[in-house]
Amino acid sequence: MIILSAKNIVKRYASHTALNDISLEIPSQSIFGLLGPNGAGKTSLIRIINQITGPDSGELFFEGEKLAPKHIEQIGYLPEERGLYKKMEVGEQSLYLAQLKGMPKAEAKKKLKYWFEKFEIDTWWHKKVEELSKGMQQKVQFIVTVLHEPKLLILDEPFSGFDPINANLIKNEILNLKKQGSTILFSTHNMGSVEELCDDIALINKSKKILEGSVKDIRKQFRSNVYEIDFTGNLMGFTNALWTGAELLEYVGDGKQFKVRIKLIGKTTSNELLQSVIPVVEIHSFNEIIPSMNDIFIAKVNAETIDGASKNFTE
Numbered sequence: 001m002i003i004l005s006a007k008n009i010v011k012r013y014a015s016h017t018a019l020n021d022i023s024l025e026i027p028s029q030s031i032f033g034l035l036g037p038n039g040a041g042k043t044s045l046i047r048i049i050n051q052i053t054g055p056d057s058g059e060l061f062f063e064g065e066k067l068a069p070k071h072i073e074q075i076g077y078l079p080e081e082r083g084l085y086k087k088m089e090v091g092e093q094s095l096y097l098a099q100l101k102g103m104p105k106a107e108a109k110k111k112l113k114y115w116f117e118k119f120e121i122d123t124w125w126h127k128k129v130e131e132l133s134k135g136m137q138q139k140v141q142f143i144v145t146v147l148h149e150p151k152l153l154i155l156d157e158p159f160s161g162f163d164p165i166n167a168n169l170i171k172n173e174i175l176n177l178k179k180q181g182s183t184i185l186f187s188t189h190n191m192g193s194v195e196e197l198c199d200d201i202a203l204i205n206k207s208k209k210i211l212e213g214s215v216k217d218i219r220k221q222f223r224s225n226v227y228e229i230d231f232t233g234n235l236m237g238f239t240n241a242l243w244t245g246a247e248l249l250e251y252v253g254d255g256k257q258f259k260v261r262i263k264l265i266g267k268t269t270s271n272e273l274l275q276s277v278i279p280v281v282e283i284h285s286f287n288e289i290i291p292s293m294n295d296i297f298i299a300k301v302n303a304e305t306i307d308g309a310s311k312n313f314t315e
Helices: 042-049 069-074 090-100 105-118 134-146 164-179 191-197 215-221 235-242 270-277 293-314
Strands: 002-013 016-027 031-035 057-062 075-078 152-156 183-187 200-205 208-214 226-233 246-253 257-264 281-288
Touching: 002 042, 002 183, 016 042, 016 057, 016 183, 016 200, 016 208, 031 042, 031 191, 042 152, 042 183, 069 075, 075 134, 090 105, 090 134, 105 134, 134 152, 134 164, 164 183, 164 191, 183 191, 191 293, 200 215, 200 293, 208 215, 208 293, 215 293, 226 235, 226 270, 235 246, 235 257, 235 270, 235 281, 257 270, 270 281
Parallel strands: 031 183, 031 200, 075 152, 152 183
Antiparallel strands: 002 016, 002 057, 200 208, 226 257, 226 281, 246 257
């Protein structure tokens, strides 16, 4: 089931086009990564989903219905720029924000007590927000974002400012929320978190969607037939055994044991490669080097930039 779909979304600000014909679908109970360099259009799309602004053209649908004000209570939004009132007490402000989402005060207080104890911040209830560190403030805002158990959670750089221990705490909670039925729209520049958490991604660059799909399928799509092999034996003999089926890219070794990277050529398979080198060396490990999401992000954005520059030059 698709919880949120965007169809041909266009958003302009004066002469600047922030979103140019963006369409995407976010599956229910998944973690969906919204990626792109600064200024790509991610924030504009998030603001439209939250109904802070509207599109110039195109439509959004929430669980098959055209997105409407009634859906706001089913969405939780943690913006990159946090927005707590510094002079208010933490507990008072948390109750206030929960009630804005339609929660009765008694229910909100009960759930806040649970979350404050879980995050080990129950002693902060009567502290003013300005007394807390940035990381502590982010803990509070994360709790307020998820408290009303929204169907769709929009998290914009949720790990910003957290130390590794608290970042891991938030990661585990995101995974728990997914297990409990929530869908998470996750915007970040941290590609390690994307690989660790996301099921699917969409990559936006210069207002256009340039890549979309499952993380697993995208990494396979960008595979480059490069393998890393550890072996004991003669490097020259190994290289000769490759013949025309593979190219030696790099190696390190001490004269007896080597670690090499090779690239398959033509229609040569990994099995055929192994069959050619096993008679001459002792293989210790054999692994395919699949590009990381960070490598793919950089390569795809750079390719689009070069392509765009070429079109402008020819025009």
